[in-house]
Amino acid sequence: MSWIQRLQDGLAKTRQTVQSSLRRLVGSRLDPAALEDVEASLLQADVGVRTVERFLQMVKNQTGVFNATDPVAVLHTLLMDILRKGETEPLEQLIRRGPRPFILLTVGINGVGKTTTVAKLGHRLSQHGLKTLFVAGDTFRAAAIEQLEIWGNRTGIEVIKHKQGSDPAAVVFDGIVAAKARKVDAVLIDTAGRLHTKINLMDELRKIKRIIHREMPGAPHEILLVLDGTLGQNAIAQARQFHEALGVTGLALTKLDGTARGGVVVAIVDELNLPIRLIGVGEGEADLQDFNASAFVEALLPTTDPPA
Numbered sequence: 001m002s003w004i005q006r007l008q009d010g011l012a013k014t015r016q017t018v019q020s021s022l023r024r025l026v027g028s029r030l031d032p033a034a035l036e037d038v039e040a041s042l043l044q045a046d047v048g049v050r051t052v053e054r055f056l057q058m059v060k061n062q063t064g065v066f067n068a069t070d071p072v073a074v075l076h077t078l079l080m081d082i083l084r085k086g087e088t089e090p091l092e093q094l095i096r097r098g099p100r101p102f103i104l105l106t107v108g109i110n111g112v113g114k115t116t117t118v119a120k121l122g123h124r125l126s127q128h129g130l131k132t133l134f135v136a137g138d139t140f141r142a143a144a145i146e147q148l149e150i151w152g153n154r155t156g157i158e159v160i161k162h163k164q165g166s167d168p169a170a171v172v173f174d175g176i177v178a179a180k181a182r183k184v185d186a187v188l189i190d191t192a193g194r195l196h197t198k199i200n201l202m203d204e205l206r207k208i209k210r211i212i213h214r215e216m217p218g219a220p221h222e223i224l225l226v227l228d229g230t231l232g233q234n235a236i237a238q239a240r241q242f243h244e245a246l247g248v249t250g251l252a253l254t255k256l257d258g259t260a261r262g263g264v265v266v267a268i269v270d271e272l273n274l275p276i277r278l279i280g281v282g283e284g285e286a287d288l289q290d291f292n293a294s295a296f297v298e299a300l301l302p303t304t305d306p307p308a
Contacts (some may be wrong), residue, residue, distance in 0.1 A: 004295055005285060006255070006257050006282050007024055007218070007256060007299045008297070008299045008302075009257065010256050010257035010262070010281055010299075011256065011262040013262075014045045014263055014300060015300055015301065016261075017041045017044060017045055018041055018042060018045055018075075018263075018300070018301060019040045019280045021041035022071040022072055022075065023039060025059070025070075025071040026065050026067065026071070028067065030060060039056060042055065043261035044261045045262065046261040046264040047263035047264075047266045047267055047268055048233075048236075048266060048269055048271060049269055051078070051079075051082060051263075051266050051270050054078060055074065055075055055078050058078060062074070063143065072301060075301055076297060076301050078261055079109055079300065079301060080297050081094040082266055082269055082270045082294045083265070083266060083269055083293035085269055086269035086275055086276040086291060086293060087270075087291060087292065087293050089277070090123065090276070091104075091125070092124075092125060092130065092267065094122070094222070095125065095185060095186050096185075097217070099216075099218065100183070101179040101184050101186060101187045101190065101216075102179065102185060102186045102187070102221050102222070102292045103179075103186075103187045103216060103220045103221055104121075104187065104188050104220065104221065104223075105189045105191070105212065105220040105223050106118050106190055106224045106252075107205055107218055107223065107224070107225055107226070107242060107246065107283070108193060108226035108227065108242070109195055109238060110194070111192060111193060112193065112226045112227060112228040112255075113228070113254040113280060114190060114191065114193065115138060115144045115148060115232065115279075116254075116285070117226050117252050117280065118148070118182045118189075118226075119147065119151035120277070120285055120287075121188060121288065122151065122155060122157050122188050123151065123154075123155045123157075124285075124288065125185070125186055126155050126157060130185040130186050131182075131184045131186070132157050132184060132185045132188060133157065133160065133178065133179050133182065133186070133187045134151070134158065134160065134188055135160045135166045135172055135175030135187060135189040135190065136148050136159055136160065136190055137171050137172050137175075137190050137192070138191055138192040139163075139164055139167070139168050139171060139192065140164075141168045142164045143193065144192070145159075148190060158178075158182070160175040160178050168191065168192065168208060168237050168269030169207050169208050172174055172211055172212060173186055173215065176212065176215045176219075177215070189212075189220075202241075202245045203296075205245070205246060205247065205285075209246060222249050223246050223249050223250070223305060224248075224249070224250050224251070224252055224277060225238075225239055225242050225248045226251075226254060227239060227251060227253050227268070228255050229251070229254060229256040229261065229265070229280075230255050231261070232261035232264050233264070233267070235264055235268065236252075236264065236267055236268055236272065239251065239268060239272055240272065243272065243274065248274060250276070250277035252276075252277055252279070252280065252288075253265060253268075253275045253276060253280065256281050257280075257287070262300060263300070265279075270281075276291035277291065
């Protein structure tokens with residue numbers, strides 16, 4: 001199954017909710033009950049209040065009775081206008097024209113898929129001929145270190161690690177020293193999951209960032225925030241606080257292969273104006289993909305129904 005098909009299947013719940021409400025507008029002259037139904041379905045899909053308000057205003061500006069394609073076309077155009085702002089160049093290109101070593105720091109709360117994202121990204125960079133180094137900065141979970149080691153063995157990527165419970169900043173320091181000595185292209189740093197509301201844990205990330213910058217001025221060159229696409233509006237709150245604390249430069253959205261809240265991608269781009277570097281639509285190596293606005297909108301709100 002292609003990743004596009006996985007994305008279509010994953011967004012099926014969101015798509016069905018939105019499409020069924022849009023159909024209520026067909027043949028109507030802005031029936032208030034139908035508009036309320038559309039508003040509720042879009043908010044349920046976590047498209048975001050700002051986007052919903054803009055869509056409703058666009059609908060109200062239309063004249064006459066809607067035909068079968070009108071409301072879909074209006075929303076499709078709005079989503080494309082918003083999500084094009086979230087597109088960005090592939091990370092391989094960013095790394096190739098960046099400094100050496102290019103240092104990417106991965107952050108996020110518990111359970112969003114940071115270690116898996118780091119591992120898959122490392123595999124992908126290696127396939128593109130970029131010499132990569134893993135840094136096991138999640139010293140809280142032994143499983144995270146082991147997981148990176150498994151991927152490292154599979155892909156031939158060296159893993160810089162300390163024992164469980166070590167100071168993550170010390171591991172990161174050793175990783176940067178090793179990266180310079182080995183003349184690697186990219187350093188991918190995993191970190192322990194932490195709630196964005198825990199001040200002491202966020203301070204630990206700031207410490208890691210300071211050490212990276214001290215050892216290599218201008219770094220980290222990318223602070224990648226990994227978000228769980230099933231969390232809806234909570235993901236936006238996380239992104240806002242991580243961004244305020246660290247200066248996030250890009251997002252990776254995981255678990256989009258089975259959520260009724262897929263519209264949160266729209267809300268994140270519209271409200272935070274941060275680029276989406278990657279989306280995860282499954283467990284396979286090929287299921288970590290660059291964000292493509294056109295593919296996403298077509299999966300969320302197809303102009304023709306996707307195959308069953």
